[in-house]
Amino acid sequence: MLEYLSKRIGMAVVTLFVIMLVSYLLLRLAPGDPTKTTIIGENAATQGISSEKNILAQNKSLREKLHLDKPVYVGFYLWMEGIFLHGDFGESASVDKGRPVAGIILERLPVTVSLNFFAILLTYLLSIPIGIHSAVTSRKGLDKGITFFLLFLYSLPTFWIALLLQACLCEGGKWPIFPIRGLSAETTWGHGTWNILLDTAKHFILPVFCLCYTNFAGLSRYARASMIEVIRQDYIRTARAKGLSEQAVILKHAFRNALITLITLFADLLPWLVAGSIIIEFVFGIPGMGYLSMMALNSRDIPVLMALFGFGGALTLAGIIISDLLYVAVDPRISFDKR
Secondary structure (H helix, E strand, O other): OHHHHHHHHHHHHHHHHHHHHHHHHHHHHHHOOOOHHHHHHHHHHHHHOOOHHHHHHHHHHHHOOOOOOOOHHHHHHHHHHHHHHOOOOEOOOOOOOOEHHHHHHHHHHHHHHHHHHHHHHHHHHHHHHHHHHHHHHHOHHHHHHHHHHHHHHHHOHHHHHHHHHHHHHHHOOOOOEEEEOOOOOOOOOOOOHHHHHHHHHHHHHHHHHHHHHHHHHHHHHHHHHHHHHHHOOOOHHHHHOOOOOOOHHHHHHHHHHHHHHHHHHHHHHHHHHHHHHHHHHHHHHHOOOOHHHHHHHHOOHHHHHHHHHHHEEEEEHHHHHHHHHHHHOOOOOOOOOOO
């Protein structure tokens, strides 16, 4: 197992290097000069209209700092050197000017992690039972109704649902049940523990729902298809012939073998949710990685974007490795010690 794991980690490191190289090339080859937008915006906000000479001097200084005055391969080498030799991802050029990129990401990472943790948990807790029930009641009226409802949810755009929920259920809407922005109340002084937990839960409900409702259809359909394929196998008929209860046959024998497909989907679901949180965090004003990505894209903040691309690539590769490890725990026929 250790040999297999070391090989997969080595391949993941090489893959991540290629991802970072392609990302840096795309950012450098994109039209426009990100330093000009940053500098003009700063001068307009602080000093009004600055002299052209002053703008050019600031532009030159920022280009040197971001290594944009050097060839692409030299700039990429210097960026990678800063990471591996000094653990330095650089400083933000515009999002939070002058602050280390690593500090900005670590500050916002727990927000996105907590949001996506609950989204993944809710997705699997609801989708798998729905898929199992649909497989057991295949081609019946209830199964058709569930399929129609889930596909209807899947067809609704995430940003549209988020805005609709804000207009109906948030502060200022028709039924102001939930807060409209953020993940916590601005002030908690004097509030009890249960009041704080209840307020936090209210902030989480709508963003988490918007993140996971589209996955209900896909994951439950995969669970249904896997279960239907498994329950038609000979060993399932043998288990029923031995007198085992239907619940034992479905949950103990069929479901465990159907988990392979669901584990494979986890590798895609994890990075997809993080990418999808860009829209949700922006709509609900949540200061997480998604909101940071939106601001960095708008201002062409290369150091922040490179760090975010690296994080997204590492998350995808980690999801694949975790899926491979879970295969062994689910299916005893799979072993890393055998070819």
